[in-house]
Amino acid sequence: MSPFDRTALGPLTAELESLLGDRLSANAAIRARHGQDESYHAPHPPDLVAFPESTAEVAAILRACSHRRVPVIPFGIGSSLEGHIAAVYGGVCIDTSRMDRVLEVNDADMDVRVQPGITRKDLNAHLRDSGLFFPIDPGANASIGGMASTRASGTMAVRYGTMRDNVLALEVVLPDGDIVRTGTRARKSAAGYDLTRLFVGAEGTLGVITEVTLRLYGQPEAVSAAVCPFPSMADAVASVIQTIQLGVPVARIEFLDEVMLRGVNRYSKTSYAETPTLFYEFHGSEASVAEQAERAGEVARDHGAAGFQWAARPEDRSKLWTARDNTLYGALALRPGAKAFITDVCVPISRLAECVLRAKASIDASGFTAPIVGHVGDGNFHLLILVDPGDRDELSRAAQLNDTMVRHAQALGGTCTGEHGIGSGKIEFLRAEAGAAVDLMRRIKAAVDPLGIMNPGKIFQ
């Protein structure tokens, strides 16, 4: 998309003001907050920020923007990492935070219909007494609409799948203001093209998600967690592979390297062995959890693990997972004042050890401190490259290291992003990975958004 005709902004502002009143803002601080995600991509504030409260308002905004060919950037909570919400061509940010209601919980069907602005933690707080929960946990307290748009996953994907697997249906406003529903509450369907999966992961480039129907799960009767140090990363990965092959339905199986453990200990005042380590969580009945843990423990011992450190009591489990969840702060504790440049690749699990070894070599060559943490059950891992955000040379070298990571993963049959998405940051990597398939994506984009107003400059140029 080329820059839009900025003379359209005046009349558009007037039109949107009459629709939204003070729920339209051109305030510089609000615009700035909506033009920067949690990454190091350059900020690009939108010209206007709209705070709709209904699908009808979203449709009216899109009709107005379509009419005047002004870009639209859907916004959840701004926790994405690849420049997804940057208004690189200016335009109107649609902040969905006021559309945060739970519309319908269906206990017997174990599903829920929500507005897109609700965060995953607020949703789970709402569900607490229902016996149900929504498992997808990307780390950040992201909005459900944002999680759907980026095809988010995280620690529990190995057991419960990603947003791809857990969105049953969507309501979407198309660029021209038309409203479509992409499915029913039926658990499965063979009725036409899978539009739900088309919008999940489309990063706001095809429309604005205004309702999400999610699968839920029964809160597990019993939960058990453990930390297990390994003599080497390869041993830890071999354990993961064998545990999964055995069919142990592990709920989480997270890898942290020795550098990450050093940061965890420093930040969380823990005293874990500073060696490659797996964090496990098991969900099920009391008996099933005990059996899962026993089997995973046997496999770990076969691969030289020194022993499981158990956390069966809720407070111990909470302490363990808080330590894991605070890996970002743990990483930052290794270089006070630094920020983390976070990479995200995913490879077939048989290639994971090789990919992590190559990553280690690249980190060593780079001179950076860059702890590694991975959702290893899925072959997905991250480097947290600690950079001085004011040092352009460091940022550029971190970008080079990221580049190397992606090319390693792709050479090993993997993907340039397991869960963060393409945004503006990985456009070239997607082209290298998907080739002609990117042209097909573009054709679909042009069919759904012929004016190119939806989140331009993301996924492809």
Added chain:
Amino acid sequence: MSPFDRTALGPLTAELESLLGDRLSANAAIRARHGQDESYHAPHPPDLVAFPESTAEVAAILRACSHRRVPVIPFGIGSSLEGHIAAVYGGVCIDTSRMDRVLEVNDADMDVRVQPGITRKDLNAHLRDSGLFFPIDPGANASIGGMASTRASGTMAVRYGTMRDNVLALEVVLPDGDIVRTGTRARKSAAGYDLTRLFVGAEGTLGVITEVTLRLYGQPEAVSAAVCPFPSMADAVASVIQTIQLGVPVARIEFLDEVMLRGVNRYSKTSYAETPTLFYEFHGSEASVAEQAERAGEVARDHGAAGFQWAARPEDRSKLWTARDNTLYGALALRPGAKAFITDVCVPISRLAECVLRAKASIDASGFTAPIVGHVGDGNFHLLILVDPGDRDELSRAAQLNDTMVRHAQALGGTCTGEHGIGSGKIEFLRAEAGAAVDLMRRIKAAVDPLGIMNPGKIFQ
């Protein structure tokens, strides 16, 4: 699409003959076999049947057909049920049965790459000694390409998901002959639009699938099965709901009504109680299977079940599931000489009992014998309406009954097809269900297949 210019057939035939030699056929019997699926939709033989042996040949066929604007109908084994493979506008059938190789089994990653023409049974025979298996079982020994194209599922979807969940990546030849790969072997990815899911369920209207990468699972250490009669259908359904809410990871949970049991007993010489019945299968470790069975049994007893009839020995299990798998023959045994007109709806499980009760009332009003069988863990069930295939009035009344079934399901928040697809048989139902979303599907169709040559007359007119 309007009928193509039939003068193109002569030169096209010559061109394809030079490419395929005797692997191109205009033989009437071969054409007839490729124009009729296993349903009662009218036969429409293609003009030519091509038997390519490689992706390159498929691409050449598509280039030739594109150039001359001749329709192309991809064909697996012809076991679909909604007229998917009927050449309603004539054209070239691409029979993939000679593309039936297993290209790559990755044990550690638990995935496999196959050509589309291999059947699910041949794939599992190939995998037998690997300790892995592919669980999706739609009943028929369908081809993997066909199963992907119709988004097939069946008895094990409640545990293992559908083709939507188990296709990792595809190679597809687009209508113009371009070849795209829709993903990598990584277990998850956030890299751009989900093209894999776009082609899964597209029923050959967007391209020809030439390779499929599938998720596999470890062969369960232990398997146990049981049959359990219930006092009423509502009790059986309530049991299913509670069993799933409890998180019992049941591998199959199949409902058969009392009419179906009568047919099963007649055909399979069994002596099951002729009352609403659930067939269960449990997969896992010895201990886990025992616990799952115990829990499911408790739930069943709470809902008035008379008791589980166990089949732990492989031969007993095989007998039990053979009886279940032969429901079609069991149904036909209830009306010798009849054929079965099979319906397929899926509703939220909370509405299942109501939907089945309405179905029963409609069957009674119709005068047909129509046993019911359902993958009830997913809310999906079928009527096997026994019709005299030579009686047009019966066929028309069966179609009316099907119509009633679909409208009931849609009124209860369900879908017109859980697993059979739209084909040419459910185009109007899709329109009623998806509304404006069908227009969006058409726009995508036009973007991917601008000449409209791919399986015209399916999904939409």
